[in-house]
Amino acid sequence: MSNNDDKLNILVFTCNWCAYAGADLAGVSRLQMPTEFRQIRTMCSARVDPEFILYAFKNGADGVMVAGCHPGDCHYIGGNYRTRRRMALLKLLLQQFGLNPKRFRLEWVSAGEGQKFAQVINEFVNEIKELGPSPYRKKQEVRDAG
């Protein structure tokens, strides 16, 4: 990830069946979206291990979003029930680590909700822009330097 202060590192995990398709729809519908985020597709939102998110923040992420199917719509029936419990607990943990709660977000986006995807991504990127680089970027530099 970039260590350049002007460039933000925003990571969005999308599940294959809903959120990714929603993002795709937002794209083909030519909805206005910022370019400052990078997307990682997983088969299910439950594949997003909390360790991945901690790892992302360690490596300079300024914001991380996890997007999956709405409760009740999971392709694997209950994957997102696990996701929502994990992510809720992770949210508490990240706050204890001192991160602004806005840097981490969980969203439900269906395959037909291109509009919603564009809206939440716009909102999220703007919020992260307001917050600026994550404090973990500087901490990491100090540590790497010895």
Place this chain on the structure above:
Amino acid sequence: MPDKKKITLALKRGASCVGCDIAVVNFSEKLFELIEVADIVFSPTLLDVKYDDLIKMPDKSITIGLYHGAVRNSDNEEFAKIMREKCQILIAYGACAHLGGIPGLANVSNRAKIFETVYKKTFSTDNPEGIYPQTEWTDEKGHKLTLPEFYDEVYALDDVVDVDYYVPACPPTHVMNMQILNLIKGWVEGKLELPPKGSVIAEEKTLCDECPRNPGKGKKIKIDKLRLITEVEPDPEKCFLEQGILCLGPATRAGCGAPCIEANMPCRGCMGPTSRVMDQGGSMLSALASIFGVSENELELSEEDIEKFVSQMKDPLGCFYRFSLPKSLLHRVVQDK
């Protein structure tokens, strides 16, 4: 096999509670077996020695050095480096040297806040001028006094020097010490090879894998309430998590002999994570979240409801990283906007 019949051993403490020195004494009568193959040449707790004695020893003249305690100040770091120079094999002994341990929990704070609490705000402190420890001070006659520098965060041993082996736990248990004793004896006698550099001298499995209370593979645990160990009388045979009591077994390395479980106390994770995960806290978080039961009215629950439900877990950071915060992915708490 070492080049001599008898090896030498040194023990040095950093930011340590000295419990690890006592753990060595806990070799009990087996200590004599250790002394048969190893001369203890330096140990401020066990022998009448001075730091200068260690400094004067030739480089690499000590076969094995055990360093216990975390690295909290410049003195700890300086002696970690001296130990590295003097010892052929350097072992991080105990949770503090391995992962930062209990002193590593200070990484929820920083130097400025700690100084303010300790030297200003505590009830018994009278310090109207706000004098904080200085690393150097010279009196009117020109005598210079120095103090080590207190670091802004706590480090584990391998953050400051190269480490050959790790012996986890707070402190290493008798079972583990016997394993080290057999390894050292076998090596000195030419019967055993040392493990690969960087090894953690313990198991690769999780504590649950070895726990007699494990409800068995495939059996799903589901809880809807977390209970504090101080509030309930735990069933002496049932898995703690199944009883709704936080137990770090799923995220903790086996090898301690599970003395806590035996004493009907849940595991707090002092052995640290296994090598298969990056972060003990992240691993425990997943384990705990997956046993928070899915309710019948799941579809009616909002994310706020779920957040309220999981907030039964008080202080996840302190409980999940009790012994490993400096070696967690994020190392320490930061301040954000």
